[in-house]
Amino acid sequence: MSEHEQDAIVEDGSSETAADQAGHEEALHVEAPQETASHLHIDRYEAAWIRISVGVLVVFMIAVTISSFAIGIQLPGVYDRINPNELYEPGSPFAEPGLRELAPGKYEAYFRGQIWSFVPNEIHVPVGSEVTFYVTSQDVQHGFKITETNVNVMVLPGQISTLKHTFDEAGEYQIICHEYCGQLHHTMYATIYVEEDAPVADAQ
Known part of the structure; x- marks a missing residue:
């Protein structure tokens, strides 16, 4: 095998290696948003408790408003x-x-x-x-x-x-x-x- 052919093979191998690395990096960039999205996932039980907490706060605010203006309860x-x-x-x-x-x-x-x-x-x-x-x-x-x-x-x-x-x-x-x-x-x-x-x- 001539030196020219050997150099061609080495260059082809280098090109394939560079292409593999580029493809791997591209895959990492593509998968990153998926990993971020998985971290932001809220379990259904957590979501239920969040809704309950917000509901309790709303009910409390309504109760304070009604007691202050409709019933006439007041603080000294x-x-x-x-x-x-x-x-x-x-x-x-x-x-x-x-x-x-x-x-x-x-x-x-x-x-x-x-x-x-x-x-x-x-x-x-x-x-x-x-x-x-x-x-x-x-x-x-x-x-x-x-x-x-x-x-x-x-x-x-x-x-x-x-x-x-x-x-x-x-x-x-x-x-x-x-x-x-x-x-x-x-x-x-x-x-x-x-x-x-x-x-x-x-x-x-």
Whole structure:
């Protein structure tokens, strides 16, 4: 065999080897997306739990929305702050607390908690009235809970807490202190009289 023929065979072998390598690399490039796709596969049980989790979140958001706007459930809020030593200052609504009419069917009620009573100890509200309560304490921590309603708030010195409630049914609603505040804690209460012909409160 001549040298020329041997060189031709070597070149053919090199060409085949290069072609094989190129084909192998091309196969790797083709298979790579398939491997990536297999890694992104979500098992049907995982997909089911994802759907359940999303469903629970949606139901929770709907429940919060309905309770806030339709049912009227609300969290107590801090309206403002006030120095307990200034409760009796002229111009302070807590100097002469009570019920005030803002507009027909809308009222605001200021209550001052103190050992061991609420001031005022009673208010009269017309049936169907919406009352916004502003409550503070002049001494220690108290509670402010109106029975048969969702009004329930902590009363702290220096802090004005607020809640709103609409009284749709006539009757007597007790305001009780549900935070222990000393020896006569059990005597600390007031009464809201919801009446058809309740006297009109002071207009502001």
